[in-house]
Each structure stands twice: as C-alpha cells, then as structure tokens.
Amino acid sequence: MAARKEDARRRSTGASRGVDPPALRRAEWGQAGSASRAEAAADAVAELAAHAAPGTRLGTKDELRSRCGVSVGTFNETLRLLQTRGVVTVQRGPGGGLFAAEQTPxxxxxxxxxxxxxxxxxxxxxxxxxxxxxxxxxxxxxxxxxxxxxxxxxxxxxxxxxxxxxxxxxxxxxxxxxxxxxxxxxxxxxxxxxxxxxxxxxxxxxxxxxxxxxxxxxxxxxxxxxxxxxxxxxxxxxxxxxxxxxxxxxxxxxxxxx
Missing domain, CATH: 1.20.120.530 (GntR ligand-binding domain-like)
Structure with a gap:
C-alpha cells in the first residue's frame, strides 16, 4: 500500500523522471520518499569518495546535487548523512565544495x-x-x-x-x-x-x-x-x-x- 501511494505521488510530481520537487518546508525533509532519495544520493556520493584520495574535491554542493537529481531539501539531508558518516568534509568560499574525507577508524x-x-x-x-x-x-x-x-x-x-x-x-x-x-x-x-x-x-x-x-x-x-x-x-x-x-x-x- 505504501509503495503504491509513493508511486502515485512520484508520477504526479514528476519524480519518476529522476528529479524530486523542492522540499520548501523543513518538516517535509524527513518524509519517506525524501529519506530514501537522500540515502540513495548519499550512497552515490560515498561511492565517488571511496575512489578518491583524501582531500580530493568531489564537486560543489550544487554540482553534486544536480548529478544526483534531487532537490535542495533532499540534498541537505544527504549532506547531513555524509558528514555524520565521516565520508566528506565541506569547505566554503572560492574553490570550496565537498571533499573526500580521510577514512578514520x-x-x-x-x-x-x-x-x-x-x-x-x-x-x-x-x-x-x-x-x-x-x-x-x-x-x-x-x-x-x-x-x-x-x-x-x-x-x-x-x-x-x-x-x-x-x-x-x-x-x-x-x-x-x-x-x-x-x-x-x-x-x-x-x-x-x-x-x-x-x-x-x-x-x-x-x-x-x-x-x-x-x-x-x-x-x-x-x-x-x-x-x-x-x-x-x-x-x-x-x-x-x-x-x-x-x-x-x-x-x-x-x-x-x-
């Protein structure tokens, strides 16, 4: 039942084309569909980091969000997951972005x-x-x-x-x-x-x-x-x-x- 509801929602919002709608309210960030997309995006970025030397620039936040095909709100959750897991570090300003983190114990x-x-x-x-x-x-x-x-x-x-x-x-x-x-x-x-x-x-x-x-x-x-x-x-x-x-x-x- 839950899967059917999610499929219907995805068809009505265009998410079936790979781009989910913006999460304009913070309360929407933790919904079931958004959570699964955030995890999938985190796995994709983690795969990039796994094949990069520590300190390697993976891209800007917008570049990686576009590559993953998710909304701003969903990628914010993705970034939280990645930082909590110690997969990436974030640097701001010119030349900044997401960088592969050292794989600590x-x-x-x-x-x-x-x-x-x-x-x-x-x-x-x-x-x-x-x-x-x-x-x-x-x-x-x-x-x-x-x-x-x-x-x-x-x-x-x-x-x-x-x-x-x-x-x-x-x-x-x-x-x-x-x-x-x-x-x-x-x-x-x-x-x-x-x-x-x-x-x-x-x-x-x-x-x-x-x-x-x-x-x-x-x-x-x-x-x-x-x-x-x-x-x-x-x-x-x-x-x-x-x-x-x-x-x-x-x-x-x-x-x-x-």
Missing amino acids: MTRLAHSVLALDASRGDVAQALRIRNALEPLLWQDALWHASPADVNDLRVCLEGMAAAAGDADDFVLANWRLHARVADITPNYLLCSLYVALLELVERHALAVRPQAGTPLAQHIRDRWNLHAAMVDALDKRDEETLLRLVAEHDTTAAAGEE
Whole structure:
C-alpha cells in the first residue's frame, strides 16, 4: 500500500523522471520518499569518495546535487548523512565544495555497521545497542541543546503528528527526531555510532508493533506523547524526568519500532 501511494505521488510530481520537487518546508525533509532519495544520493556520493584520495574535491554542493537529481531539501539531508558518516568534509568560499574525507577508524566502524545484513539477529542487536546509547545521547542533548536545537526538535514532533495517520511515515518521522537529537551531542564517536545503528534499523525494521491489546492509533498517540514529554524535559533541563522518560521509551521500544 505504501509503495503504491509513493508511486502515485512520484508520477504526479514528476519524480519518476529522476528529479524530486523542492522540499520548501523543513518538516517535509524527513518524509519517506525524501529519506530514501537522500540515502540513495548519499550512497552515490560515498561511492565517488571511496575512489578518491583524501582531500580530493568531489564537486560543489550544487554540482553534486544536480548529478544526483534531487532537490535542495533532499540534498541537505544527504549532506547531513555524509558528514555524520565521516565520508566528506565541506569547505566554503572560492574553490570550496565537498571533499573526500580521510577514512578514520570511526568512519570504518560506521561503514561496518551499515554493511550488516538484514537478518533479524543483526537488526535486533542493533536496536539493543542503540537503545543502550539513548540515555547518553539525551543527557548530552540536555547539556548542550541550544534554543534553536529545541525548536528543531519541536518541528520534528510536528512532523510526527502530521504523519500519525500512516504508521510507516510515523516511524520515519520518529527516526528523524532521534537523528536530530544525535546532531546535538559534541561527542563524535557517540553520534556516529548511534546514527549508523539508527540507519541500519531504519533500513530493515520499518514496522509499528503496538503492545498486545493496544489499538494502533492509541499506540501512535502514546508514542507521540512520550517523545513530546522528552523534548519538554530537555527544554526545561529536567535531567531526572528526562532520564526516567528515556528509560520508559527504551522499555517500550524494545517491543516495538522506535
């Protein structure tokens, strides 16, 4: 059903010709179609970087965006993925653009995580490790989040609310919020490992599984309310409440999707 809806949308927007429409609103950047195109573009640029010596100029942002055939909003997500994975560096000004980054041990670790297969064991272990990192991630966010960061998280919550009518879209919007939380930490190791695990789960475990006896719509409302409370606690710098909510989040996520 979701695939048919996406095919129809692509035909109506011209995306079937290889160019997706501009993502004019930030809330649109994390939609399912945009996310998959961003990942495909990131893979294409990563392939260029893999065959280039560290420091090699791959092209300007506009050149690479045009080569990948994606919108400005989608390529912004692509660039975030590439930088988080340590694949490229960005230099501004004359002669600037995207450059192949040195493949550090952390970069190789992230690539190793993404190379895991889609077996239930791999995905389950990735989810378990990701959940174990959640308290560290949210604690870092509480210590380091700026007002702009909190505002972005609230935009992500709006995206989750807008996607509540479609279970798959809701999960993707939820993962966009978690990725944005990861952007806040200054701990590159934590961010890179967490996002690599998040991407592995995202690619292979797209499902909403409410607890037994809970209607799907109620489960989605409960998940949104929990994440909204986590963002509120972060905004108030209420560490005790935030860590309690994170623990509750991880307990329910272990049996569900996010």
